[in-house]
Amino acid sequence: MDEIFLQRAIELAHASVSGGDGGPFGAVVVKDGEIIGEGRNRVIGSNDPTAHAEIAAIRSACARLGRFHLADCVLYASSEPCPMCLSAAYWARLQRIVFANTRDQAAAIGFCDDALYDELRLPHAARSVPTCHLPIPGAAEPLRRWHENPGRTAY
């Protein structure tokens, strides 16, 4: 079954190349042997740097199920998820991830996924995007209010 769902993710990747509106990446979310969310890269067409295939598939599946966790679902991606999409899969509590092409194959055609994994390992001061910790007075108040609310919904 894994091959069938992965094949659909690759079809979606082809659609982005044909459409000219995104990179060559597709993804599907599957629950109980049924595709419940699909996505393809549409960064260019939607002017949205977060419009990766996996993000779109996860959002689509969550909208269909009406919940923000997908613990009973599997993510199939035509290529290895970038750190943004992998993190989204964790936030969604996905059960399993299956991918076909590696980050090295994506790097070979100009995508920076692999470099981004390296970058995230670095301390702030060593990163290519300058990152500054500026603890202003009162900044932690929203955290305290959230934590002290017994009716809060964890996610």
Place this chain on the structure above:
Amino acid sequence: MDEIFLQRAIELAHASVSGGDGGPFGAVVVKDGEIIGEGRNRVIGSNDPTAHAEIAAIRSACARLGRFHLADCVLYASSEPCPMCLSAAYWARLQRIVFANTRDQAAAIGFCDDALYDELRLPHAARSVPTCHLPIPGAAEPLRRWHENPGRTAY
């Protein structure tokens, strides 16, 4: 000026706590001293695990400018971006990132950002979400088609 924009991000974090529809996090994107995108966490209210403050602020700024890169913009976040949001900032080519609360402060009230940074460092086999590389025939075709198209738009 950094303090003023960070203060607005914290106001947005308060709004999510008050609204009860998301975690205590807010963010803004600033261009030429003006806020051009705002976001607050709405994971719960929107049933979308990717609806973090920084993702929302980046999407909002890109929609306003009509482009998918924000190389002339700064991201202000009430708390240190999680790996998903940090990666989104890199994909958006943001110039600089400023945050107030640390990932340790978020971890202290139950958010897994810090653990997620650790998880991303691990090889596939050691991760808590099983991740499988399944290279099926034809999988690399979309990558080849993309690479061979001289009119492709890089992002």
